[in-house]
Each structure stands twice: as C-alpha cells, then as structure tokens.
Amino acid sequence: MAKLLHGKEVADALTLRLADRASALRAKGVTPTLALIRLGDDPSDLGYENGIRKRAEKIGVSVRGFYLPESAEKEAVLSAIDALNADASVHGVLLFRPLPKHLKADENEITARLDPKKDVDGMTPLSKSDVFSGRSSLGFPPCTPAACMELLDFYGIDCAGKNAVVIGRSKLVGKPAAMLLLDRDATVTVCHTKTADLAEICRGADLIVTAARTLRLLREDFVRSGQTVIDVSTVWDETKPNGKGGKGAFAGDVDFAAVEPIVGAITPVPGGVGAVTTAVLMKHVIEAAERGGCHA
Amino acid sequence: MAKLLHGKEVADALTLRLADRASALRAKGVTPTLALIRLGDDPSDLGYENGIRKRAEKIGVSVRGFYLPESAEKEAVLSAIDALNADASVHGVLLFRPLPKHLKADENEITARLDPKKDVDGMTPLSKSDVFSGRSSLGFPPCTPAACMELLDFYGIDCAGKNAVVIGRSKLVGKPAAMLLLDRDATVTVCHTKTADLAEICRGADLIVTAARTLRLLREDFVRSGQTVIDVSTVWDETKPNGKGGKGAFAGDVDFAAVEPIVGAITPVPGGVGAVTTAVLMKHVIEAAERGGCHA
Numbered sequence: 226m227a228k229l230l231h232g233k234e235v236a237d238a239l240t241l242r243l244a245d246r247a248s249a250l251r252a253k254g255v256t257p258t259l260a261l262i263r264l265g266d267d268p269s270d271l272g273y274e275n276g277i278r279k280r281a282e283k284i285g286v287s288v289r290g291f292y293l294p295e296s297a298e299k300e301a302v303l304s305a306i307d308a309l310n311a312d313a314s315v316h317g318v319l320l321f322r323p324l325p326k327h328l329k330a331d332e333n334e335i336t337a338r339l340d341p342k343k344d345v346d347g348m349t350p351l352s353k354s355d356v357f358s359g360r361s362s363l364g365f366p367p368c369t370p371a372a373c374m375e376l377l378d379f380y381g382i383d384c385a386g387k388n389a390v391v392i393g394r395s396k397l398v399g400k401p402a403a404m405l406l407l408d409r410d411a412t413v414t415v416c417h418t419k420t421a422d423l424a425e426i427c428r429g430a431d432l433i434v435t436a437a438r439t440l441r442l443l444r445e446d447f448v449r450s451g452q453t454v455i456d457v458s459t460v461w462d463e464t465k466p467n468g469k470g471g472k473g474a475f476a477g478d479v480d481f482a483a484v485e486p487i488v489g490a491i492t493p494v495p496g497g498v499g500a501v502t503t504a505v506l507m508k509h510v511i512e513a514a515e516r517g518g519c520h521a
Numbered sequence: 522m523a524k525l526l527h528g529k530e531v532a533d534a535l536t537l538r539l540a541d542r543a544s545a546l547r548a549k550g551v552t553p554t555l556a557l558i559r560l561g562d563d564p565s566d567l568g569y570e571n572g573i574r575k576r577a578e579k580i581g582v583s584v585r586g587f588y589l590p591e592s593a594e595k596e597a598v599l600s601a602i603d604a605l606n607a608d609a610s611v612h613g614v615l616l617f618r619p620l621p622k623h624l625k626a627d628e629n630e631i632t633a634r635l636d637p638k639k640d641v642d643g644m645t646p647l648s649k650s651d652v653f654s655g656r657s658s659l660g661f662p663p664c665t666p667a668a669c670m671e672l673l674d675f676y677g678i679d680c681a682g683k684n685a686v687v688i689g690r691s692k693l694v695g696k697p698a699a700m701l702l703l704d705r706d707a708t709v710t711v712c713h714t715k716t717a718d719l720a721e722i723c724r725g726a727d728l729i730v731t732a733a734r735t736l737r738l739l740r741e742d743f744v745r746s747g748q749t750v751i752d753v754s755t756v757w758d759e760t761k762p763n764g765k766g767g768k769g770a771f772a773g774d775v776d777f778a779a780v781e782p783i784v785g786a787i788t789p790v791p792g793g794v795g796a797v798t799t800a801v802l803m804k805h806v807i808e809a810a811e812r813g814g815c816h817a
Contacts, residue, residue, distance in 0.1 A: 354646035357653040357700075358692045386717045394703050396654045404653075407690050407711055412722065414710040415703055421682045426708065 228380075228490040230455070232372075232500025235379040239504040240283050246511050247285035257514035258287040259345065259506070260309045262302070262320045264328075265295025270321040273503075277319070280503040286510055289315070299331045303338050310340040317345035317510035322397075342516070345509035347371075347401065356401045359408050365509045370402035372501035373434055373455050374409070380490065382432070382453055385410035390427055392416045392443075392478065393436035398457055402434050423447070435478040445483040454479060454491040457498050524676075524786040526751070528668075528796025531675040535800040536579050542807050543581035553810035554583040555641065555802070556605045558598070558616045560624075561591025566617040569799075573615070576799040582806055585611070595627045599634055606636040613641035613806035618693075638812070641805035643667075643697065652697045655704050661805045666698035668797035669730055669751050670705070676786065678728070678749055681706035686723055688712045688739075688774070689732035694753055698730050719743070731774040738774040741783060750775060750787040753794050 250257050259281065263270055274290070281288045291305050302320075309318050318339055324332055341351040341364050352364025365371070377384065389411040393399035399415060406413045411432065416423055427433055427447040435443060436457035448454065456477035465474040477494030485491055492498055546553050555577065559566055570586070577584045587601050598616075605614050614635055620628055637647040637660050648660025661667070673680065685707040689695035695711060702709045707728065712719055723729055723743040731739060732753035744750065752773035761770040773790030781787055788794055 350650035351646045353653050354649040357649050357696060359690075386715045388717070388722075394655075400653060400700075400703075403711070404696075407696075407713075410713070410715040412710065412712050412716040414708065415699070416708050417703075417706070419682045419706040420708040421684070426684075 227454075227485045227488045230376055230380055230453075230490055230492045230497060232376065232492065232497045235376050235501045236280070236504040238379060239375065239501070239508065240280065243284045243286075243504070243507050243511055246515070250511070250514055251285065255514055255517070256287050256314070257285070257317075257511050258289065258315050259317045259319060259510045260312075260315045261288060261290045262293070262305050262309075262318065263290065264293045264297050264302070264321065264325055267321070273321070276503045277506060280507055284507050284511075286507050295325050296327070297325075299328060299335065302328065302335050306335070306338045310338075310343065316343060316514040317506075318343045319346050319506065320348065322348070343513060345506060345513060353396070353401075356404050359404065365512070366405060367397050367401050368502045368505045368509070369398050369436075369457060369498065370405055371509075372498050372505045373402055373457065374405050375501050375505055376455065376492065376498060377409075377432075377453075382490070384432060386412070387431040388412050388414070388429060389432040389434065390414045390416060390430040391434045391436070392423070392427075393438075393457075395436065398436040402436070402457075406432075406434070437478045439478055440476055441480040442478040443484055444480045445487060448484050448488050450487060451489045454484065454488050455498060456492050456494050459494055459499055523750075523781050523784045526672055526676055526749075526786055526788045526793060528672065528788065528793045531672050531797045532576070532800040534675060535671065535797070535804060536576065539580045539800070539803050539807055542811070546807065546810050547581065551810055551813070552583050552610070553581070553807050554585065554611050555613045555615060555806045556608075556611045557584060557586045558589070558601050558605075558614065559586065560589045560593050560598070560617065560621055563617070569617070572799045573802060576803055580803050580807075582803050591621050592623070593621075595624060595631065598624065598631050602631070602634045606634075606639065612639060612810040613802075614639045615642050615802065616644065618644070639809060641802060641809060649692070649697075652700050655700065661808070662701060663693050663697050664798045664801045664805065665694050665732075665753060665794065666701055667805075668794050668801045669698055669753065670701050671797050671801055672751065672788065672794060673705075673728075673749075678786070680728060682708070683727040684708050684710070684725060685728040685730065686710045686712060686726040687730045687732070688719070688723075689734075689753075691732065694732040698732070698753075702728075702730070733774045735774055736772055737776040739780055740776045741779040744780050744784050746783060747785040750780065750784050751794060752788050752790050755790055755795055 309315050336348040341349045344352045347367035355364040356366045389406045391403045394417045403413045403415050424447045432453045434455045438458045456479045458477045459475050462476035465476050467474045475495050605611050632644040637645045640648045643663035651660040652662045685702045687699045690713045699709045699711050720743045728749045730751045734754045752775045754773045755771050758772035761772050763770045771791050
C-alpha cells in the first residue's frame, strides 16, 4: 500500500503562501498579472485555462486572455507577444502549446520573441539555457517539471544521492525534469523509446518520473518496494472505470492497480502532478511581479 | 587488450576534409577566420592556443589573437566582443575560460554578449538552449563534448539503445555530452560527486564518458569486457612515468594500466579526446564561414 502523493495538498499549501505574497504586492499597488495567448479552442487548452483561472482567483492573480483564431498567421502571434512585452502591467505570459500545425516551423521564432522576464513557462532560449546551466537568474523552468519538484519537496522526498529515472526526453518535461533532479544531486538516467531494458532500469531506481504518455507502460515488473513514482502523463483510457458504472477516464503511464501495492509512494492520475502545475504557474507570475522592474 | 581510440587519427581525418572545405571557401574569396580572446597568460590557455594555431595552419583557417591583461575589466572584454561581432571578416570567436576570478560574477553577461552565429564553442544562451533542445539551428555545441561524438563516429561506435554513463555534470562537458548522447538515442545516466555507487553504475554501462578531473577514479572494479571508455580529463599526475626515466605526466580519470586490459575500447590520455578538440573547433569555424551572411 503506497503513500499517495496528492497534488491537491501541494497546490493548496502553495496557494495559501502565494495568496499572502499576492496581497503584499497589491498593498504596494502591484496587481500580479498573467496574460494568456491561445490560438483556437483546443479542448485541452480550454481545460488548462479553466484550471488556471480558478487557481488565479484563489490567489489574487489577474488573468487576461488574448484569443486568436486557430488559423492565425505568425505575424499576428508575434504582434500579440510584442504588445505584452511592452505592457508593464503584465508580469507573465503563457502561450498555449503545441501551436497549430501551420506554425510548427515558426515555433522557435515565436517562443524566442517573448521577453524572458515574462516567460513563466520556460519556453524562451534564455529560460532553457538557465535550466540547462542549473541557475534561475532570470528565466523560469517549464511548469510541469517544476511541479514535480514542488511535489517532492512538499512530501519531504530527498533526491540527493538517489538514483532517479526519467522516462521521456521532451524539451518540455523529460529533459528539464532531468536537469532539475541533477540540481538536487540525484544521479539521473534519461530513458526513452529506444531504451533497451526499461523494466530493469526502472527497478534499479529510487525515484521514477514518467512522462511517456503511454497507458500501462509501467507494470509490476518495473518496480520494487520503497520506490517513489511520479506519473506526469494524462492520457484518456477507454477501459478505465469512470466511477459512475461506465468506462472511460484519464490515466497515466502507470498501471496503477498493479504498481501501487508494491511501491512506497505514488501520484494518482488525475490528482497528481497536473493539480500542482497551475499553482506553480502562479508562483512564477508572482515571482516575476516581485522582481518588478529591477531586472534588466 | 582494448582497442585504443587515438584522437590523432580522428583529428587527421577531419583535418583533411576541413582543408578541402577551407579551400572551397577561399576560392569564393572567403578566408575562414577565428578570433581568440585571451586574458592573461595562463599556461593551459597558452597550450590550447598553440594547438589551435597549429591545427588552423594545416586546414587553412586564419587565426587572430586579441590579448587583454589578466586584470582587464568587464567593459574591456565586452568591447572586444562587440568589435568582433561587428567584424564581418571574423566567423568564429573563442573566449578562453575560465575567466580570471574578478570576472566570475560577470561571466553570464560576457558570454551572452557574443553573436550566437560566431559562438564556435557553445557558450551563449542560444547555443546552450540548442544543445538542450537537440537542435543546431544556429549555435554550436561546446568543442569538447562534440569531440567525444566525433571520436565515436570515427570508430563506428553506435550509441543507439546503448547504456551510456557520463561522469560529471558541468555545463561545459558533462551536461552537453549527456544531451548529445541522448540525440544519438543512448539511454544516458549522469553521475557526479553525490552519486552513491559509481562503480556499480559504470559496470552496467556500454559506454562511459568520464570528465571528473580525478586521477585514478575509474579502476578495474568499475568496468567489464566490451565497454567503450572515453576519458575527457587531463590532469597532471606526479607519479606517472614520463617516458624519460623520471616521473610526472598528464593522465585522465581512468587508471589506464588497470582498466585497459579489461574493456573493449578506450581513449589514451593524452592522445584521446583532447587531440580532437581543436579539429572540432575548426569544423565549427568553417561551418560558420560557410553559412556566411545567410543566417539572421
């Protein structure tokens, strides 16, 4: 019977602390403000935006939405970013990604356009360079891997000298999670689709962070007692009971029923990392607002 | 008896190919040109510069030295960089590092000042972000980890699906080496001073890249048959026979006499990675010159 690492507990605790910091900013006449740039109406973007708005309201962060059609041209997106870069009342900017397919080739140019001071989801080259170099002078790490670290911190799980396995090598989750774990003195192994014996490597780990977006990837033969498992993925599982007598629900990479009885601690999906991500986004907005105009 | 991976063979082959490309550039009226910025007269900088100048002469790359006193202020270094950024006849700029201690706090500002197009040793944020993101649109990786990849390529050592262990997490060698190995589909474990059982982790690897700068770190109990060992470190060893009846010579992290009889392939030190690094630097200068003014 594993300890369940509930994202809601982490997010609630963080929300309380952030609300105090937001109040302190408001007392100085600063309203911490996040701008969202969304192209089209992708359901997962809408769901994330809904979560962001609820979390922001609890904390006292103002959210402004800038909505473009899914067919928007590159120039329109760049103009929106330029306007928000120039607007001193906006402290953080979140651009929903992935961008529509016709902008895929322009993604580097678009993400590089944002002022790194306002890059609260770690998408600019400077933010990436900071995560890679192990410093956070100006940029922020992407919110999802940062949420994994918040979760580990909240539950007092020390990574120093531990063997951590990260499954997935994306620039949004896997690679930055690996860098953040290295900063915490973990010995980090990055696995992916070409990894030869994933089960054996996972069994050797103290901590597994999985972000493969593959249902039932981690089964009982991947784990052993005492391990901590952080499941970052959220995938629709047509076979999972929905709690109302029917089937179809979100699940992660872990075969939860098989793995949970074996390991020491595990995040549920949903209710794990995802629940912390919006709180981490707010933390970045508030930090950006606190830094104010002091940083060049 | 391991196969010796001689850096000189790799560098010689690369030099031949690069000399052809340099000739082609000269035929178009372009002299591939590297500028060096050196502060003070640190012996290891002087040794590296000597190697660079010899390699450049063989290939047909022009080298210009810009020498500042060790006590130079930040503004003087920035001015030198600005002038080289503006000089269209200079294709690559190498700033010798580490910088003198009084500039340590300014290192980020100084390295960020260089035009990423001319950043032939991967020190700017954009270059780092590119290495981290697994693309090389504009920037170059640092020369030392890139030299490790040249060496693997030359000897036909395929990394895909193999377990690679990188010892060291510096932003100059360990971390970029890990990223370049991930690009080649290796499963990569990054180890460091806080790693709990380095010997066991190394024994499980197919490929070990070590950059710890610690004499005799890897002994016979760290390795097994069939492994490839790339030793990046060059450290002065007072006890190593110098070949002239006395003692004192350069060595790497590997206890060569103990490890070489066991593993499948290994780089000597000296004569391994270090010998390839200047050739890789030239490759980056020539690529920068070939790109010419086409890249914004």
